[in-house]
Amino acid sequence: MKHRIFSGMICLLAIALPQLSAGGNAGTTGLSFLKLGASSRAVGMGEAYVAIANDASATYWNAAGLVDLDRTELLFTHNKWVQDITNEFAALGFRWGKSAFGVSFMSNTIEGIERRVIPSTEPVDVLTAHDIMFGLSFARKMNEKFNIGTTVKFLYQKIYVEQASGLAFDIGTQWNTPVKGLKAGLAFQNFGFMSKLKTESTKLPQTIRLGLAYHVPFEIANGGFLVESDWVKILDSTSHFNFGVEFSFINYLSARFGYQTGFENKGIHAGFGVGFNRYRLDYAYVPVSSDVGNSHRISVGIGF
Numbered sequence: 199m200k201h202r203i204f205s206g207m208i209c210l211l212a213i214a215l216p217q218l219s220a221g222g223n224a225g226t227t228g229l230s231f232l233k234l235g236a237s238s239r240a241v242g243m244g245e246a247y248v249a250i251a252n253d254a255s256a257t258y259w260n261a262a263g264l265v266d267l268d269r270t271e272l273l274f275t276h277n278k279w280v281q282d283i284t285n286e287f288a289a290l291g292f293r294w295g296k297s298a299f300g301v302s303f304m305s306n307t308i309e310g311i312e313r314r315v316i317p318s319t320e321p322v323d324v325l326t327a328h329d330i331m332f333g334l335s336f337a338r339k340m341n342e343k344f345n346i347g348t349t350v351k352f353l354y355q356k357i358y359v360e361q362a363s364g365l366a367f368d369i370g371t372q373w374n375t376p377v378k379g380l381k382a383g384l385a386f387q388n389f390g391f392m393s394k395l396k397t398e399s400t401k402l403p404q405t406i407r408l409g410l411a412y413h414v415p416f417e418i419a420n421g422g423f424l425v426e427s428d429w430v431k432i433l434d435s436t437s438h439f440n441f442g443v444e445f446s447f448i449n450y451l452s453a454r455f456g457y458q459t460g461f462e463n464k465g466i467h468a469g470f471g472v473g474f475n476r477y478r479l480d481y482a483y484v485p486v487s488s489d490v491g492n493s494h495r496i497s498v499g500i501g502f
Contacts, residue, residue, distance in 0.1 A: 228400035229355060231306030231329045232388055233432065236287040237275055238480035238497035242469020243442025244456020246426040249372060249383030249411040253499065254291035257302035257335040260370035260385040260407070261347030264291045264298035264337040269476075270502040277495045283308050291335070300335035302349070330354040343374045353392060355400065366390030366402055379413045383428075404433040409440075421446040436460060442467070450474060454482070463487045469495075476501035 237255035240247035254273035256263035270292035277285035289302040337347030370385035409428035438460030456467035469482035478499035
């Protein structure tokens with residue numbers, strides 16, 4: 199079975215390798231809100247999450263993690279991004295035997311876009327841009343060590359009177375390695391197409407995430423220490439690494455820290471979580487340089 203798991207992951211990488219060589223030009227994709235991440239827990243850990251995603255936000259990070267839900271979960275995330283950009287995410291995940299299902303929604307709003315038709319000090323109009331994603335996810339536990347999952351995304355964008363729509367999909371795996379506490383994850387995201395926005399189709403931010411996570415339980419404090427590192431490749435740009443750690447205490451409190459390489463304006467991430475019974479509140483903070491503002495993200499999870 200082990201050689202089958204390795205073969206499957208290698209085959210998935212082989213599918214993506216031809217695309218990697220085509221991604222040399224930076225900054226050529228649209229629908230950038232698909233890169234922003236979902237859930238404050240993941241963001242607080244520097245977005246190093248592909249191997250450990252096990253809540254409703256797995257619909258975004260790696261659908262394979264949905265089968266590790268211990269109960270049905272509803273998750274809401276509000277992201278106050280830089281320059282008054284607002285991003286909202288909601289997801290529902292539930293298990294059914296060895297399978298799991300999820301639905302997710304993400305919206306992104308950019309206000310105050312000035313429209314001009316000739317050089318002038320005053321704009322003709324002030325516009326708002328909207329991006330929307332609706333996803334359907336399915337996951338399956340193949341055995342005690344190996345999960346697989348996929349998400350189909352319906353996409354829509356509108357700027358002024360122009361609009362476009364499209365379809366994309368994710369596929370991901372998670373593997374509990376023979377090393378106790380060590381887990382691996384692999385996900386391919388946003389592979390699909392968009393219709394033309396006026397005269398040109400928007401190129402999707404196709405992404406590959408490969409990560410390893412290691413968890414050490416604390417018996418005395420009834421908590422644990424979790425560390426993960428992800429390699430992330432967005433196919434129109436260079437790759438980068440995400441690093442994250444989480445300290446949990448008495449099953450109710452968590453402190454998180456993260457770091458991302460390869461970005462000029464951001465790197466450090468931080469956050470915390472508070473949980474009680476079936477409720478969970480998480481917060482993440484990302485400082486951004488160049489006087490464009492900072493990101494504050496709040497998530498609320500409800501278990502059923």
